[in-house]
Amino acid sequence: MLQKNIASSSLSFGDPILTAVHRALGEIQGNRPFALTGEDGVRFVLALDGSDDHQMAAFVDGFCGGEADLVISGVRARMMKLTPESDDGAVLTPVTSISAGGPDMARVMEIATALKPDAVPSFTPAGRTAGTAVDLAKLAQRIPACLVSRPVEPTDDDETLITVRTEDVEVFRARLAATLKPVSEARVPIADGIASRFVIFRNAIGGIATAVIVGEPDATAPLPVRVHSSCATGDIFGSRRCDCGEQLQLGLHRLEELGGGCLIYLDQEGRGLGLANKMHAYTLQDQGLDTVDANMVLGFHDDERDYHAAGFMLKRLGWERITLLTNNPTKLTGLAAAGIEISDRLPVVTKANADNRRYLETKARRAGHLLGTAGLLETV
Ligand SMILES: Nc1nc2c(ncn2[C@@H]2O[C@H](COP(=O)(O)OP(=O)(O)OP(=O)(O)O)[C@@H](O)[C@H]2O)c(=O)[nH]1
Numbered sequence: 160m161l162q163k164n165i166a167s168s169s170l171s172f173g174d175p176i177l178t179a180v181h182r183a184l185g186e187i188q189g190n191r192p193f194a195l196t197g198e199d200g201v202r203f204v205l206a207l208d209g210s211d212d213h214q215m216a217a218f219v220d221g222f223c224g225g226e227a228d229l230v231i232s233g234v235r236a237r238m239m240k241l242t243p244e245s246d247d248g249a250v251l252t253p254v255t256s257i258s259a260g261g262p263d264m265a266r267v268m269e270i271a272t273a274l275k276p277d278a279v280p281s282f283t284p285a286g287r288t289a290g291t292a293v294d295l296a297k298l299a300q301r302i303p304a305c306l307v308s309r310p311v312e313p314t315d316d317d318e319t320l321i322t323v324r325t326e327d328v329e330v331f332r333a334r335l336a337a338t339l340k341p342v343s344e345a346r347v348p349i350a351d352g353i354a355s356r357f358v359i360f361r362n363a364i365g366g367i368a369t370a371v372i373v374g375e376p377d378a379t380a381p382l383p384v385r386v387h388s389s390c391a392t393g394d395i396f397g398s399r400r401c402d403c404g405e406q407l408q409l410g411l412h413r414l415e416e417l418g419g420g421c422l423i424y425l426d427q428e429g430r431g432l433g434l435a436n437k438m439h440a441y442t443l444q445d446q447g448l449d450t451v452d453a454n455m456v457l458g459f460h461d462d463e464r465d466y467h468a469a470g471f472m473l474k475r476l477g478w479e480r481i482t483l484l485t486n487n488p489t490k491l492t493g494l495a496a497a498g499i500e501i502s503d504r505l506p507v508v509t510k511a512n513a514d515n516r517r518y519l520e521t522k523a524r525r526a527g528h529l530l531g532t533a534g535l536l537e538t539v
């Protein structure tokens with residue numbers, strides 16, 4: 160009886176799809192295996208990033224009967240020319256074929272992440288279930304590479320493991336954004352006499368996003384808005400490798416000059432890759448790659464962000480018509496896709512310095528950022 164009541168009440172504690180994906184992300188963050196169910200059956204999954212040799216070997220032996228596959232993103236496969244095909248789907252290779260004496264985990268890791276891996280085996284298209292394992296690793300901000308078992312028939316034993324369905328992962332991001340709710344707010348005077356109010360939003364799995372309302376915006380005109388992705392190195396420490404910290408300050412000042420507006424601060428560190436992967440990308444950039452190729456060698460898209468959360472927050476605050484302060488065209492299309500009407504765009508161009516000049520040039524040349532030439536010519 161109690162079991163039945165628990166089962167029927169559990170729906171009161173949130174969307175089961177968000178719960179399932181949140182739990183799987185928890186398993187990745189804790190370096191534990193989980194089960195993924197898809198059209199080709201069940202695959203057990205262990206994300207590589209964060210797992211040690213012992214855990215990987217235990218997974219291949221215990222969960223996969225000694226025969227696992229390594230799945231990596233299609234982006235990395237294309238960058239490293241691992242397959243003849245150019246499509247974007249994930250690809251996999253058997254790990255047991257990597258070394259005759261059993262899986263060599265250091266080698267597996269090298270194939271999944273190194274800039275110049277040795278003697279790479281051939282890869283084949285992964286299919287939807289194994290491909291979803293890679294998407295989940297990305298959502299957990301881990302390197303998009305996993306060990307997966309061969310597909311097995313579902314059994315009751317799987318219930319001891321956290322289980323998630325491929326279709327749940329596919330709808331996760333947009334659904335999660337729609338659960339953001341304002342939970343607290345307060346007046347925060349910031350540097351240079353800027354008056355602001357911080358409104359903190361929380362989503363159904365505890366993620367935070369902040370709306371910084373500058374001044375007293377005119378409710379009848381399109382709202383000046385800056386949507387800023389977090390950059391711990393630039394925003395907090397003033398890193399000269401990027402323009403983020405300066406853009407944050409410039410954005411706040413521009414909003415004040417425009418008579419008030421809103422800065423949406425999103426937890427999208429490293430263009431959505433996370434801080435650890437941004438450092439991996441910096442290491443690759445120090446070896447000669449540009450910011451776009453570095454992300455892609457790691458298996459990510461150049462930019463993994465989406466703007467559902469920003470759109471949802473603006474609507475929740477009552478602003479659907481905005482003037483956007485950005486140089487990035489994908490923010491315009493992203494916010495429009497999230498239902499926001501953009502009546503104008505204003506640039507947020509900072510001066511280049513010797514450490515970020517190449518980064519800014521790459522953003523303009525390869526990612527289409529509208530930097531003009533002023534910022535790039537004027538070096539400080
Ligand atoms: N992966 C990666 N992320 C970076 C690098 N440099 C900066 N970032 C991240 O890039 C993002 C920049 O965010 P924003 O300033 O909001 O966006 P933007 O794409 O530059 O567009 P606008 O500033 O609006 O023109 C932040 O999440 C930074 O952490 C890099 O070399 N690699």
Ligand SMILES: [Zn+2]
Binds near residue numbers: 390393401403
């Ligand atoms: Zn930055």
